[in-house]
Amino acid sequence: METGKRPAPRLLTGNEAVAHAAIDAGARFFAGYPITPSSEIAETLSVLLPKAGGVFIQMEDEIAAMSAVIGAAIAGAKALTATSGPGFSLKQEAIGFACVTEVPCVIVNVMRGGPSTGLPTLPAQGDVMQARWGTHGDHPAVAVCPERVSEAYDLTLKAFDYSERLRTPVILLMDEVVGHVTEKAVLVPPDSATLPDLRKPVSPPEEYRPYRYSGQVPPPLVPFGQGYRYHVTGLLHDETGFPSNDTGNADRQVRWLMDKVERNRRLVTDFEAVDVEDAEVLLFAYGACARTAKAAMHMARSQGRKVGLFRPRTIWPFPYEELALAARNARVVVPVEMNLGQLSYEVSLAVCGKVPVKPLFKVGGEAVAPDELLTFIEGV
Amino acid sequence: MRAVPYESYLRTRRIPHIWCPGCGHGIVLKAMVRAIDQLGWKKDEIAMVSGIGCSGRAPGYVDFNTLHTTHGRAIAFATGLKLANPSLKVIVVTGDGDGIAIGGNHMIHAARRNLDLNVVLFNNFIYGMTGGQVSPTTPLGCSATTAPFGNYEHPFNIAELVAAAGGNFVARGTVYQPVELEKLLLKAFEKKGFSFVEAMSPCPTAYGRRNKLKGPVAMMVDLKERSVPLARAKNLAEPELEGKIVTGVLLDRDKEEYTEIYRKLTARLGGA
Numbered sequence: 254m255e256t257g258k259r260p261a262p263r264l265l266t267g268n269e270a271v272a273h274a275a276i277d278a279g280a281r282f283f284a285g286y287p288i289t290p291s292s293e294i295a296e297t298l299s300v301l302l303p304k305a306g307g308v309f310i311q312m313e314d315e316i317a318a319m320s321a322v323i324g325a326a327i328a329g330a331k332a333l334t335a336t337s338g339p340g341f342s343l344k345q346e347a348i349g350f351a352c353v354t355e356v357p358c359v360i361v362n363v364m365r366g367g368p369s370t371g372l373p374t375l376p377a378q379g380d381v382m383q384a385r386w387g388t389h390g391d392h393p394a395v396a397v398c399p400e401r402v403s404e405a406y407d408l409t410l411k412a413f414d415y416s417e418r419l420r421t422p423v424i425l426l427m428d429e430v431v432g433h434v435t436e437k438a439v440l441v442p443p444d445s446a447t448l449p450d451l452r453k454p455v456s457p458p459e460e461y462r463p464y465r466y467s468g469q470v471p472p473p474l475v476p477f478g479q480g481y482r483y484h485v486t487g488l489l490h491d492e493t494g495f496p497s498n499d500t501g502n503a504d505r506q507v508r509w510l511m512d513k514v515e516r517n518r519r520l521v522t523d524f525e526a527v528d529v530e531d532a533e534v535l536l537f538a539y540g541a542c543a544r545t546a547k548a549a550m551h552m553a554r555s556q557g558r559k560v561g562l563f564r565p566r567t568i569w570p571f572p573y574e575e576l577a578l579a580a581r582n583a584r585v586v587v588p589v590e591m592n593l594g595q596l597s598y599e600v601s602l603a604v605c606g607k608v609p610v611k612p613l614f615k616v617g618g619e620a621v622a623p624d625e626l627l628t629f630i631e632g633v
Numbered sequence: 634m635r636a637v638p639y640e641s642y643l644r645t646r647r648i649p650h651i652w653c654p655g656c657g658h659g660i661v662l663k664a665m666v667r668a669i670d671q672l673g674w675k676k677d678e679i680a681m682v683s684g685i686g687c688s689g690r691a692p693g694y695v696d697f698n699t700l701h702t703t704h705g706r707a708i709a710f711a712t713g714l715k716l717a718n719p720s721l722k723v724i725v726v727t728g729d730g731d732g733i734a735i736g737g738n739h740m741i742h743a744a745r746r747n748l749d750l751n752v753v754l755f756n757n758f759i760y761g762m763t764g765g766q767v768s769p770t771t772p773l774g775c776s777a778t779t780a781p782f783g784n785y786e787h788p789f790n791i792a793e794l795v796a797a798a799g800g801n802f803v804a805r806g807t808v809y810q811p812v813e814l815e816k817l818l819l820k821a822f823e824k825k826g827f828s829f830v831e832a833m834s835p836c837p838t839a840y841g842r843r844n845k846l847k848g849p850v851a852m853m854v855d856l857k858e859r860s861v862p863l864a865r866a867k868n869l870a871e872p873e874l875e876g877k878i879v880t881g882v883l884l885d886r887d888k889e890e891y892t893e894i895y896r897k898l899t900a901r902l903g904g905a
Contacts, residue, residue: 312712487701
């Protein structure tokens with residue numbers, strides 16, 4: 254695409270936007286397994302990837318799909334998978350493997366309501382906490398959450414960028430509304446010339462330490478086959494990559510993994526704060542709920558009520574300080590979620606009891622309607 | 634025997650290995666290294682992938698691109714690795730628990746796809762690393778820590794299962810016949826498409842001492858006595874083959890390989 258020229262708007266769904274963004278981000282590998290409401294991502298990539306010289310493979314199960322994605326990433330590909338709640342549960346062990354082996358990859362989870370098979374075709378935000386603590390052991394988490402189709406595109410690009418820079422799996426959390434809604438979107442692809450090659454070795458093979466527990470970000474993960482012949486294992490390992498039972502080393506490694514994301518909060522923190530300065534009622538919403546919140550806020554403002562919105566685009570790491578700042582003048586904070594309060598715990602942590610938190614939750618598979626939220630706001 | 638510069642293939646600093654005295658896994662790994670040396674493969678182009686269990690530790694000891702994955706998923710990781718870089722020679726090392734219990738689904742589907750992977754399954758009839766629990770290849774009636782009154786499940790015939798699932802090459806050997814095992818591995822590695830070698834390997838620690846095979850020598854004698862070359866097995870009736878280990882090449886064909894088919898597709902779509 255020529256620089257400086259704005260692309261024409263397109264009409265497409267969030268799931269399709271994710272697939273196009275993956276291609277534009279340079280992803281050339283997708284492994285997946287059919288699951289509602291994410292399947293259109295796989296279907297779209299089954300068209301786009303072979304044409305782009307990339308690989309599309311439908312695996313035998315969700316675990317295999319996640320595993321193949323990690324294998325492809327170790328071979329040097331930017332790689333992704335897409336799933337929904339039950340599949341996300343199955344992928345968790347492999348996601349932990351990607352965390353500890355510091356392999357970049359992107360997992361798209363078009364959420365549904367659970368537990369178990371739950372409500373496959375209806376909107377929900379059931380996996381917000383699973384995205385944080387789904388796999389066992391202390392581990393880092395980065396998760397982003399779009400509210401509309403054009404943002405599904407933008408945040409997919411960012412997910413790949415964060416993943417490559419931090420060498421960690423990044424989760425794109427969508428809900429069924431954003432995944433399936435068809436709306437106008439302007440997709441602005443990144444300038445491929447400016448995409449950094451974060452796999453390029455910066456040291457000769459004999460000096461290469463794939464797991465160096467120092468620095469702002471990890472050293473590049475050099476693709477297999479380029480003369481670096483190192484070892485990758487899910488066992489805790491030393492900086493060479495070989496297993497280590499040394500307890501001091503284990504302590505350093507796990508802290509490094511967690512600190513890696515904390516240290517790079519500035520890179521990954523991303524939120525929108527609308528009319529928060531004078532807001533007496535601060536809404537907190539993400540994904541489709543943020544659309545509702547914006548509509549309700551507009552109605553409330555036209556009635557003279559001072560309502561604002563804080564909307565994280567990056568959910569994990571959670572923007573505690575930014576939310577606290579946005580809530581400092583509020584009388585009440587109202588989290589709106591399509592679950593029974595998964596992020597509301599974090600909202601309470603952020604405001605530290607200084608502002609009352611009065612949430613609106615919905616789990617029946619229906620999105621929150623603006624007038625429903627407006628009525629709720631009038632009551633708080 | 635042909636001289637092989639083993640030390641150039643081994644990560645000598647990672648040795649001693651974790652395998653018990655009398656374990657057959659080192660013999661399988663040696664046969665693999667010998668076959669690789671004979672093929673003249675370069676270390677940089679080889680990726681060795683494993684799962685969890687005693688077999689899973691093999692890649693750590695050899696100087697290739699090595700990947701020790703989660704339990705049962707080595708073939709799935711290897712699938713991504715191979716598809717993203719088809720020029721890699723990908724060897725998967727697995728065991729009877731890792732490869733055919735928790736990883737059984739990946740095994741049959743990789744065979745079906747006929748992707749150019751070289752899978753070597755170390756079959757020691759038991760979960761060794763976790764202390765001797767019953768596996769899908771523990772023979773009927775044999776003892777295990779989770780089958781204290783004798784195994785009441787029928788075992789898999791793994792090689793036949795994989796041959797039925799697809800793939801281009803299936804063979805079975807034992808560590809009692811290391812020269813033959815090396816030849817089978819050589820053929821498997823040379824073969825384009827999915828190839829599979831089942832290598833019978835004794836586990837004196839977790840299996841033998843619970844099953845009247847008191848020590849490595851007794852286990853080697855048992856492997857010798859139970860092995861029947863395929864040519865001879867063809868003349869034996871089914872009851873005579875009960876409890877026997879049929880060795881040799883069980884399947885050898887040339888179905889079109891996965892990456893070749895995919896490469897043609899991308900070329901047709903102008904994506905190559």
